Amino acid sequence: MRLTLRVWRQKNAQDPGRFEEYDHPDVNEHMSFLEMLDVLNQRLIGEGKEPIAFDHDCREGICGICSLMISGVAHGPQPATTACQLHMRFFNDGDTVTVEPWRAKAFPVIKDLIVDRSAFDRIIQAGGYIAAGVGGAPDANATPVPKVNSDRAMDAATCIACGACVAACPNASAMLFTSAKVAHLNLLPQGQPERYQRTARMVRQMEIEGFGACTNMGECEAVCPKEISMDFISLLNKDRIGAAMRGIRD
């Protein structure tokens, strides 16, 4: 299959960047999207050109690092699929495919398709943990957890912190990510002692990082490769009210 790729090339954060077009006649339908880029990069290296910089690690849909905007859709056209798990059989011979980095003020471009997502790390550092003593694993496992809560906490915990929700949101809001990271702790008994402080701190850090506000557009849920539900945003807002009622700011 032969594709035309329009790829965002940007030397560093200061470079204004531009699209470059590549003819790619060597695309196999069984390749993943990242393998397709690998093959193009091998050719560019052979021609003495700079390869395209893109983030990748597990290539199994679990690490969340393969952040690519593919023809205007975060992670590409296949629902519930990360870019590394997207296969070229979902494209057609002769397609023109545009590949860009995430676009958000809080995710500055480092190079080409790689952005700095350390803002997410700082949101986690602000409260995405349990500092209260819960004993060893057997003690913690002895604490009864309602099945409905353990299932919902597990659903929230599947967030891989990829940032697609931010990239897809017209406001570049990080509410879906933050709500998932808050909910997987706030839904469990072990998360209760710090529940409202955690909520207030993580939301405050989200605002400090420059992410926009949520206006219920729903683009985040539509592109999330782990199908994180916007219901978690409702839960987060409920706990924000709970924090405010208790006078907990951060």
Ligand code: SF4
């Ligand atoms: S909520 Fe979904 S889209 Fe957002 S960071 Fe988590 S896994 Fe990625």
Ligand code: FES
């Ligand atoms: S490379 Fe790990 S999720 Fe895609």
